[in-house]
Amino acid sequence: MPSTAPSHPRPQASPRLWDxxxxxxxxxxxxxxxxxxxxAWTARLAPGCPVNLSAITLSPHVGAHADAPLHYANDAPAIAEVPLDAYxxxxxxxxxxxxxxxxxxxxxxxxxxxxxxxxxxxxxxxADTVWNPAFTAYAPEAIEWLAARGVRLIGIDTPSVDPADSKALDSHQQLRRHDLRVLENLVLDDVPEGDYELIALPLxxxxxxxxxxxxxxRELTP
Known part of the structure; x- marks a missing residue:
């Protein structure tokens, strides 16, 4: 006799994430x-103290980060003023x-x-785990080429879109000229070439x- 037990759909696997x-x-x-x-610790869990509490100091360019236009142009928006949709x-x-x-x-x-x-x-x-001044950067022409194709945000797995010894910051100035956003210091070691959903919101x-x-x-789902 056929089973009369109700069938339940199998749960769908969550899309894969790459950090x-x-x-x-x-x-x-x-x-x-x-x-x-x-x-630094400003409070530690102990009798009379119910929490651990820390304080941090750092350059906002440590680790994966989003540059604001203010980084390379005076009187340009600071990071809190930059629209989030590009990220x-x-x-x-x-x-x-x-x-x-x-x-x-x-x-x-x-x-x-x-x-x-x-x-x-x-x-x-x-990705480098120690400072390497010979890191790869973007040619300004490459940023201009991407902007002409509708790209609004670019990223790279090195510390900067300009070489370490650059004073003119030509690639950053291309970002300013085309109103592009940028992510630097990413880790793409295990990411296959292809299309994804990016989530990288600045504070x-x-x-x-x-x-x-x-x-x-995040992996794209059909």
Missing amino acids: ISPLVAPDAPIFPGDEPYRL LGPCRVIHALGAAPLVTVEHLRHAEAALPPRVLVRCCEK KLQGACASPVRAIL
């Missing part, structure tokens, strides 16, 4: 002269392994078709030139 943020720690690599991460939505990860010293248009052309508004470029086989830090982000990629 693309490095650990923020006292030894995290930073630009020389930048403020490292420090943590959330469809995103493409493009591999440009071996690109050095700059990511150029030629490193991006193979992934040009139907570009979403957010593009993250993986340059490193393995609402009054007057700050940047903000740490907890950047993640």
Whole structure:
């Protein structure tokens, strides 16, 4: 006799997440002269104290972070004033392994078709865990090329879109010219090339030139 027990739909698996943020720690690599991460305890759990309470100091450029336009232009918006929509939505990860010293248009052309508004470029086989002044950056022409294709946010798995010794900050100035947002210091070591949902919201830090982000990629579902 056929079973009369009610059938229940199988629960759907949650979309996979990739955490693309490095650990923020006292030894995290930073630009020389930048403020490292420090943590101090202002209260500890004990008789008469019901909580642990910590205080932190750091440059907002430690770890994965979003630069504000104020970082590279006076009288430009601080991070608390920047609209959030660019930091959330469809995103493409493009591999440009071996690109050095700059990511150029030629490193991006193979992934040009139907570009979403957010593009993250993986340059490193393995993200640096110590300061490396020879990191790969963006060629200004590559940023202009992406902007012309409707890209609104770019990212990279190195400390900056400009070389460490740049004084003109030509790539940052391209961001300003095209009103693009940027994420730096991402970790894309285990992320296959392809399309995802990006979630990387900056903190609402009054007057700050940047903000740490907890950047993640979420698998797209049909």
